[in-house]
Amino acid sequence: MQVDKDIILAEPRGFCAGVDRAIEIVERALKKFGAPIYVRHEIVHNTYVVNDLKGKGAIFIEDLADVPPGATLVFSAHGVSQAVRQEAAERGFQIFDATCPxxxxxxxxxxxxxxxxxxxxxxxxxxxxxxxxxxxxxxxxxxxxxxxxxxxxxxxxxxxxxxxxxxxxxxxxxxxxxxxxxxxxFPLVREPKKQDICYATQNRQDAVKVLAPQVDVVVVVGSPTSSNSNRLRELAERLGTPAYMVDAAEDLQPEWLDGRSRVGLTAGASAPDVLVQAVITRLRAMGATTVRTLPGVEEHVRFPLPIGLGDKSMAEVTSERS
Structure with missing residues (x-):
């Protein structure tokens, strides 16, 4: 007999301000300068986001030798070494830095x-x-x-x-x-004034600490390359709740849910909400009848964009993505 399932959403989940900013930089560069726009490394570690930007004209590279002279280059949200910065400057690219602040x-x-x-x-x-x-x-x-x-x-x-x-x-x-x-x-080690682990990573992990004890299984939306998504899955398991990571809704396996009525759902900081909604739709097809969101921290962080990328508002760009 199929067990009715409840979906319980962690809060917060999904995109953080640094990821929003990085994607917006690539999208604005494409609109302002036209395709192609070259991006060193995946702009963020999410397959859907990278494929979406490829479809709009972004080309992802690892070696700067693959970028033609005079091209526009974006550094990914993860940041780059001084050697990469120097080589990019010497090659004469127009550079926009999407490194998370x-x-x-x-x-x-x-x-x-x-x-x-x-x-x-x-x-x-x-x-x-x-x-x-x-x-x-x-x-x-x-x-x-x-x-x-x-x-x-x-x-x-x-x-x-x-x-x-x-x-x-x-x-x-x-x-x-x-x-x-x-x-x-090293007893005299100097620590940062404020811890380096970012607010979004902290908040999403704190939300899983609240979520995991209340559910029978946790599903994390995120790509295998996403560090913060992997940490969410590991954390849920450490708290004693079976947990699985999915890159897309079709990765969800029915046997993960067998006999489990409360399904916790969260997403890494590089996973867009469209993927979360697709997972909810698939969970409904597997017997989920209700969806509710746990109370959690509301995030209102917004990082400024690099100079030279136009005046379009974040709301306009977000609307165009959806």
Whole structure:
């Protein structure tokens, strides 16, 4: 016998201000300068968003040699190294920087403290473009740790001149655990005035902490490459609730829901609401009868756009996306 299912939505979920800004930069550049617009790396880690922008004329590249002279280039929301910035400038591209301002804040802090003689420990995931961008702000003196066990292997010139920075999309709890290990090993380590993990990552993880105990299964909308989406799934499982991540509604498997009447639904910061709505539609087809949203933090953050991308309002651009 099929069990009626209730869908319970986490709040907040989905797009954050940095993702909204990055997508808007590409869309405005396409409207102002025409296709193609080149983007270094996926603008955000979401398959739907990337394919949508490809359809509008964006070309995603990893190697700047693939961008023709004089072209318009957008840096992704994850940020880039100083070497990439220098190469792009030398090649003479028209550049728009879609780096999330919260990532830029970390880059600025690294540059400032480096001038004061500090070396750095970066907490993050090896190979993630944000980590590569942040570590690439310096040519040396910055060391990556992915887990607490890495910390004792870090060798610095002066333990009294060490600062710590963090990838913005980490698990808040994991990062805190690693930071404690850093502080035990380097008691004089300098921490950021405000933690590097971004408000949106924190809020979405806090919402899953509220959601997971109230449901029988959690579905996270997000692409496999999305760090913050993966952390949401891991967090739900850590709290004892089975959790699955879907890139699109068709990824949802009926057996995940067998015998489970309360389905929690959330989305990573790079996943658009259109995907959440498609998952809700599919869940309804699988027997869901009600949808309700848990109370949560309301986000009103808005980041300014780069100079030179026109005057169209965010509302107009958002309306055109839908």
């Amino acid at each position: 919260l990532v830029t804040k970390v880059h600025v802090e690294v540059a400032k403290l480096h001038r004061e003689g500090y070396e750095f420990i970066m907490i993050g995931h090896k190979g993630h473009p944000e980590v590569e961008g942040t570590m690439g702000q310096l040519t040396d003196g910055i060391y990556l740790v992915e887990e607490s066990a890495d910390v004792p292997h870090v060798r610095v010139k002066d333990p009294s001149r060490v600062a710590v920075v963090t990838q913005t999309t980490l698990s808040v709890d994991d990062a805190a655990e690693i930071l404690n290990a850093v502080k035990q090993h």
